[in-house]
Amino acid sequence: MSRPGFVLEVDDRTPPLVVHEGEGFRLESFPLGTRVVYPPETLPALPDVEAAISEALLNPVDSEPLPALLRPGMRLTIAFDDLSIPLPPMRAPDIRQRVIEAVLTMAADAGVDDVELVAANALHRRMTADEIKHIVGERVFRSFFPQGLLYNHDAEDRQNLTHVGLTDQGEDVEINKRAAESDLLVYVNVNLVAMDGGHKSVPIGLASYRSLRHHHNAKTMIASHSFMDHTRSHLHHSAWRMGRMLSEHLKIFQIETTLNNEVFPEPYGFLMKREWEWSIRDQASMLAVRRGLSVAPARVKHRMFHDLRAPYGLTGIHAGETEAVHERTIQAVHRQQLVEVQGQSDVLVMGIPYLGPYNVNSTMNPILATCMGLGYYFNSYRGQPMVRRGGAVILYHPVKADFNQLHHPSYVDFYDEVLAESTDPLVVEEKYEQQYATDPWYVHLYRTSHAYHGVHPFYMWYWAAHAMDHVDDVIWVGADPKSVRRLGFRAASTLTDALEMASSTVGPDPSISYLHNPPHLITDVH
Amino acid sequence: MGRASVLSDGLDDVRKVARGWRWGRRPLVPRSAEAFVPEVERSVFPTAWSRTLPASAVREVAQKAGLEPVFRSQVRTRVEGLDVLDRVEGPVIFVAPHASHLDTPLILLSLPDRWRRTTAVAAAADYFFDTWWRAVGSALLFNTLPIERRGGAIATTPGDVLAEGWSLVIFPEGTRSKDGWMGRFRLGAAWLAVEHGVPVVPVVHRGTFAAMPRGQGWPSREPSTGHRAEPARGRSWTSRRGRRQLTIRFGEAISATPGESANDFAARVRAAVSSLHDEDRTTWWDSRRREAEGKTPDLSGPDVARWRRVWAQSESPVVDTERRRAWSR
Numbered sequence: 067m068s069r070p071g072f073v074l075e076v077d078d079r080t081p082p083l084v085v086h087e088g089e090g091f092r093l094e095s096f097p098l099g100t101r102v103v104y105p106p107e108t109l110p111a112l113p114d115v116e117a118a119i120s121e122a123l124l125n126p127v128d129s130e131p132l133p134a135l136l137r138p139g140m141r142l143t144i145a146f147d148d149l150s151i152p153l154p155p156m157r158a159p160d161i162r163q164r165v166i167e168a169v170l171t172m173a174a175d176a177g178v179d180d181v182e183l184v185a186a187n188a189l190h191r192r193m194t195a196d197e198i199k200h201i202v203g204e205r206v207f208r209s210f211f212p213q214g215l216l217y218n219h220d221a222e223d224r225q226n227l228t229h230v231g232l233t234d235q236g237e238d239v240e241i242n243k244r245a246a247e248s249d250l251l252v253y254v255n256v257n258l259v260a261m262d263g264g265h266k267s268v269p270i271g272l273a274s275y276r277s278l279r280h281h282h283n284a285k286t287m288i289a290s291h292s293f294m295d296h297t298r299s300h301l302h303h304s305a306w307r308m309g310r311m312l313s314e315h316l317k318i319f320q321i322e323t324t325l326n327n328e329v330f331p332e333p334y335g336f337l338m339k340r341e342w343e344w345s346i347r348d349q350a351s352m353l354a355v356r357r358g359l360s361v362a363p364a365r366v367k368h369r370m371f372h373d374l375r376a377p378y379g380l381t382g383i384h385a386g387e388t389e390a391v392h393e394r395t396i397q398a399v400h401r402q403q404l405v406e407v408q409g410q411s412d413v414l415v416m417g418i419p420y421l422g423p424y425n426v427n428s429t430m431n432p433i434l435a436t437c438m439g440l441g442y443y444f445n446s447y448r449g450q451p452m453v454r455r456g457g458a459v460i461l462y463h464p465v466k467a468d469f470n471q472l473h474h475p476s477y478v479d480f481y482d483e484v485l486a487e488s489t490d491p492l493v494v495e496e497k498y499e500q501q502y503a504t505d506p507w508y509v510h511l512y513r514t515s516h517a518y519h520g521v522h523p524f525y526m527w528y529w530a531a532h533a534m535d536h537v538d539d540v541i542w543v544g545a546d547p548k549s550v551r552r553l554g555f556r557a558a559s560t561l562t563d564a565l566e567m568a569s570s571t572v573g574p575d576p577s578i579s580y581l582h583n584p585p586h587l588i589t590d591v592h
Numbered sequence: 593m594g595r596a597s598v599l600s601d602g603l604d605d606v607r608k609v610a611r612g613w614r615w616g617r618r619p620l621v622p623r624s625a626e627a628f629v630p631e632v633e634r635s636v637f638p639t640a641w642s643r644t645l646p647a648s649a650v651r652e653v654a655q656k657a658g659l660e661p662v663f664r665s666q667v668r669t670r671v672e673g674l675d676v677l678d679r680v681e682g683p684v685i686f687v688a689p690h691a692s693h694l695d696t697p698l699i700l701l702s703l704p705d706r707w708r709r710t711t712a713v714a715a716a717a718d719y720f721f722d723t724w725w726r727a728v729g730s731a732l733l734f735n736t737l738p739i740e741r742r743g744g745a746i747a748t749t750p751g752d753v754l755a756e757g758w759s760l761v762i763f764p765e766g767t768r769s770k771d772g773w774m775g776r777f778r779l780g781a782a783w784l785a786v787e788h789g790v791p792v793v794p795v796v797h798r799g800t801f802a803a804m805p806r807g808q809g810w811p812s813r814e815p816s817t818g819h820r821a822e823p824a825r826g827r828s829w830t831s832r833r834g835r836r837q838l839t840i841r842f843g844e845a846i847s848a849t850p851g852e853s854a855n856d857f858a859a860r861v862r863a864a865v866s867s868l869h870d871e872d873r874t875t876w877w878d879s880r881r882r883e884a885e886g887k888t889p890d891l892s893g894p895d896v897a898r899w900r901r902v903w904a905q906s907e908s909p910v911v912d913t914e915r916r917r918a919w920s921r
Contacts, residue, residue, distance in 0.1 A: 081609075
């Protein structure tokens with residue numbers, strides 16, 4: 067029986083607690099009375115994954131069974147989430163592989179010849195062949211990739227985009243042409259957190275910049291309270307309008323999967339346990355890992371973390387009509403991640419780990435660290451934010467100005483040029499977004515190399531816009547002061563210093579909450 | 593990073609973990625997390641070996657050559673009522689309030705050797721039997737056997753031990769008092785007495801909470817009372833200084849009447865303990881009179897502020913140690 071998440075109140079019996087900070091973690095002694103939000107323990111995985119997949123495809127929600135939708139001579143496209151989820155990447159076999167194999171088996175039985183598979187990477191970087199292979203598995207990869215029938219979506223390939231129409235609010239709906247012109251589009255999703263899935267899959271994952279700009283903008287994202295609650299997120303409202311409009315033109319069979327909280331494999335298992343329950347072995351593992359990290363060269367340390375493959379277990383799979391499926395998916399995600407919290411705090415503390423959606427096999431640069439902290443973690447709430455309006459946020463991360471030139475070329479210029487002039491999301495959007503979004507060099511790198519789209523760093527900055535609008539102070543502990551100043555924030559050496567600095571905003575005796583994340587959690591703040 | 597820095601950081605980490613995770617001490621759960629501690633299915637730790645002849649021999653040496661000298665060097669004791677044991681056949685169940693870890697050695701070391709050697713102690717499985725070394729140590733030294741106190745379930749072992757002719761010490765509250773006063777009696781002891789037809793010998797003690805309350809690992813010394821110029825009349829200085837004074841009194845054995853329920857018998861045992869405590873605190877005659885009037889003070893203590901309850905119990909009992917003379921001088 068998995069225990070629910072809960073809120074710990076730090077007292078004299080509480081040992082130091084783990085706080086992630088990039089490619090490492092520290093043991094932090096929090097002030098007495100600090101509230102620490104722990105996610106629910108990992109839920110038991112479904113014992114028979116194949117049976118669960120089969121059941122979902124044969125008895126879908128508000129849809130005919132998948133075999134009934136398949137016929138010879140039809141055009142079938144299978145789209146799937148890219149490497150940005152789950153985090154860390156899933157230990158093989160990835161759940162998408164198992165679902166896609168089941169779909170293809172049914173398609174083969176039905177005599178469907180015209181099948182293509184598209185990675186729904188939107189403006190994310192093109193995945194390498196190995197990365198695609200890890201997601202779909204060797205069998206699918208060998209059958210489709212060499213023939214060019216398994217590929218990354220290209221949001222800048224005008225020849226292969228279809229403008230389906232406008233929503234009732236005038237938003238362009240433009241998606242991958244192959245998908246738009248298929249008789250059936252099967253979307254295979256991994257719903258790691260509540261913001262994934264639903265109409266965010268097809269209308270966003272397979273879209274072009276022209277379509278994405280309607281919801282990926284500062285104004286919409288400031289008004290999304292939060293991204294983890296699609297009923298209150300303006301970004302999702304826009305995606306839902308697009309999805310509903312799309313479903314009038316295109317038959318979509320949505321398959322959504324949910325995972326448990328098995329994030330860290332051994333010997334990092336202690337990171338998923340509640341600290342006071344650490345056995346002697348856990349304590350020894352922690353000490354050994356800490357020592358190893360302290361002496362390891364940067365490259366080795368990077369590998370130690372980025373080679374991690376999570377032993378996730380499947381907790382649910384639903385297929386059929388997108389919205390009906392997604393409601394069930396959200397319930398499953400909440401079962402694993404939702405924690406009830408009473409009231410907001412003056413200060414919210416978060417440790418930013420080594421990995422976010424946009425630095426898989428890459429580097430977490432300062433903009434991505436900001437997006438991870440103020441975008442994803444800050445928005446991991448339902449109801450109201452964990453921190454009160456006008457409060458302070460304290461983040462842990464080294465925030466080194468290290469950029470992966472292959473993956474994040476436009477980030478370098480965004481950091482050096484745009485943020486040097488303004489850190490206000492509305493200002494940078496107004497002044498620079500178009501220039502970066504249409505820059506031919508960035509477009510070229512996005513299409514032919516493995517670079518994120520030129521506009522991507524702007525989107526990362528918009529992700530953080532709601533938090534920047536909500537709190538008055540953002541302080542990074544253990545960060546490079548120069549980088550942090552460029553981001554428009556402040557740096558502190560220790561938590562004590564950070565609280566001292568925040569006292570001008572929240573007073574000398576603030577209430578403090580710490581999100582003990584990862585594993586993933588969503589606070590339900592009453 | 594230099595080698596020295598790596599070493600010192602490593603040592604800092606070890607120190608932090610040793611302190612945070614209380615190496616060498618019992619781990620603690622943060623109070624707000626106590627509700628989320630998982631129920632652990634414990635197997636009954638086998639203790640039959642501790643009641644074999646060789647183990648008894650080792651225990652005899654450990655108690656008489658180790659425990660008793662140390663105990664007597666730290667506290668002073670006054671033992672009363674042992675004559676009741678001459679009027680009862682074993683096995684019996686000794687029932688006592690529980691205020692301190694001193695209670696068990698006080699009871700065992702106060703018993704006549706014949707009784708002490710055939711008496712076992714019921715101890716909380718989740719506390720005394722959570723690690724093998726603690727289980728072995730307590731079983732060997734105190735002849736403990738585990739009982740489950742969570743959920744009210746009681747292991748089968750105590751009944752077997754009684755059936756084998758061993759007497760038992762049971763603290764019916766199931767845990768040490770937080771303020772020195774007696775808590776709610778659980779039914780385990782009464783149920784065992786009814787079920788196995790053995791008498792209950794009520795036992796009371798005073799001063800153990802004052803000497804070594806919860807959270808303290810060793811008996812404290814009596815604080816000096818420098819403000820007193822003279823000892824009170826009839827009392828010696830030694831009763832107020834140095835080693836803490838403990839008292840223990842054994843009461844008349846009581847047995848369940850035919851058809852009496854464990855619930856009713858537990859109430860009678862509790863009343864007997866309260867009356868015995870009143871006797872130890874005052875005199876036999878006064879306590880009898882109060883009992884007849886139904887005015888025996890309840891051992892759960894007065895309904896006053898918590899600090900006053902603790903305050904009242906944190907003073908060691910005063911014992912009249914002046915030697916009486918047959919003829920006045």
